[in-house]
Amino acid sequence: MKKLMIGNQAVAAGLHDGGLGVVSSYPGTPSTEITEFLSQYDDLHSEWAPNEKVACEVAFGASLAGARSACAMKHVGLNVAADPLFTLSYTGVNGGMVICVADDPAMHSSQNEQDSRHYAVAAKVPMLEPSDSAEAYAFAKSAFELSEKYDTPVLLRMCTRIAHSQSVVETAEPTPAVLKDYEKTPAKYIMMPGNAIKRHPIVEQRTLALQALAEDCVYNTVEMHSDEIGIITSGCSYLYVKEALGDSVSILKIGMPNPLPVELIKDFAAKVKKLYVIEELDPIIETHVRALGLEVVGKELFSMLGEFSQQTIAKAFGLADKASVSADSPIPARPPMMCAGCPHRGIFYTLAKNKITVHGDIGCYTLGAVPPLSALDSTLCMGASISGLHGFNAARGASAEGKTVAVIGDSTFMHSGMTGLVNVAYNATNSTVIILDNSITGMTGHQQNPTTGFNIKGDPAAKVDLEALCHALGINRVRVVDPYDLAACETAIKEELAAAEPSVIISRRPCVLLKTVKHAPPLTVDADKCRSCKKCMKLGCPAISLKDGKAKIDATLCVGCGVCKQLCAFDAIN
């Protein structure tokens, strides 16, 4: 049946139709929908894991048990899952195992633009890279056979444009899921030195076998149209090359970026006068081509930064710019911002007002960095707020401890905040951590997590008690505050910063976008009472603007949270 699918839906359909038994993932843009779509199937086990390392290990266990398994994550998630990945390369698999990883060139929703292909090379596992949804389906489906035949996990690399672009997919007959036998095989699966040392040569032999496959496989294809220009490319870069240059050049399209073919590339290079490599991010293919002693044009012409487009390719090949017109007036930026009624706002307002140094983390609340709140000092990676705060306080001592906090969301705390908090307690800095508990994984589009009480299918599940957990991790002072109550936020933050021991403040209120959250009627400004002091404007609430010098509340955006009302000294907001 023909369907229009985003790449991630096609991956999900491909994995399912390839006989998937178990999938475990942690959400992360642009990979999240793979697992969301898989959760709609009832003939497999799907789950949100607390982090990518857990997810990858769950997939390993399922593979060991004989099921075809998968996990999905964004590029930085693979950093977290890198530990199991590198040794999975040695153990190999029982049931086929696919690790989907989605890169984010141009950082639409990420903190860096690392290139996941390095992991395939470093961990010595094969990687497939589709260029549209039809290939995403086919590659995902066939990845299990590749995995089982070569006894290796397979990386499936997506990028934002492929993951989130819809194109036409024709699905095939599903392969029924089969549970292979499990047999205890210590030499293969217990990676202690004596066993691992015997597995390493097997990994090297496997790479040679996969290289042989790369010479002649469905993933790598040649289109000969010209003996002048030959382009080696892959993924979405292939699409841009076809769009810009059509059939005027010859193309070697790489669908398996690791391991790369040797003879295929040499043959292709021999048939053209000038050879180019066009790939987004790092020069992985180019480095390989150069190592073969071939002359090639690559990164000197095509940037390592951001995304390409057909325009990038056209410009590089000297094609004329397409005529276009633009306005002369400066166009103000429209950055994303915290929603009207966002429960994080009250905490950030209080922190900014008291000039607190704030170690941030990854989630919607990273938007606390945006003016006018400008409340954050740092954001590095998942969980780094708490460990960073501890290090900051260890370095600066008491002078910092009373003026510094970490902020971390409920899902991020489950992901990798707990170990940082243990460290605070164990190594005793007088640190204050604020857990922004909005009862959901917000930024990636509302996924359940271990603190919400529901699983991926929305069914009731065990719910982590954050207060009890923080106590158990060694923190004696744990208190809960409602972020809609500014006075309570102020008191809590001041008291905990003044306390002579580490503490946790749980700022608890569900995300205002959750369907279960009931909104209060919108507030209005009494223009006669408004004295234009602009204090309410300091909240950075998108519902509040100034009209003729007076505050005005947009009734379609306001959810009646009442935070601005608490700030108004003239009782103008009601």
Added chain:
Amino acid sequence: MKTTSVMIVGVGGQGSLLASKLLGRLLMDEGYDVKVSEVHGMSQRGGSVVTYVRFGDKVYSPIVTEGEADVIISFEKLEAARYASYLKEGGRIVVNTQQIDPMPVIIGAAQYPVDVLDELIAKGVNVEALDALALAEQAGSSKAVNIVLMGRVAKSLDIPYERWIAAIENTVAPKFVEMNKKAFDLGYNA
């Protein structure tokens, strides 16, 4: 057939994703090769959002670059101006005249350009402005701005009226079908 490029731009939360879903599915059912590209993630949070819809015999790139768009459908004035350079010569912008101030304007760090559509018209850009919000409210919901705009664009795409109506019936939840059909007609006849 040459590839046709449509851009749908607006502010996160305005419903541009439903518009692209409707259009993409309709075009596929009409037998075209289709690609629809959107960037998710922070888009729900009031940021500028852009969706590309491309169709033809064989579509390669999922994105539209400067000077390529046959039509830009903008849910908001400023966003029309932001992406105007993507319009090709002879293309047109269908724009909802609604103004939504971005945060830099709200806090006084930047100015919302006055008469920005007139500026584009003066430069020869084919701008078709309509108050889609008013028409949507007339149809029964301010959320139907997307369907009003699709109705306005529908006239010039080579797809019969009945097919659009069928696509609405297949895409939106049953209880909203009548309201959306009304919104579509208001845009179509605007």
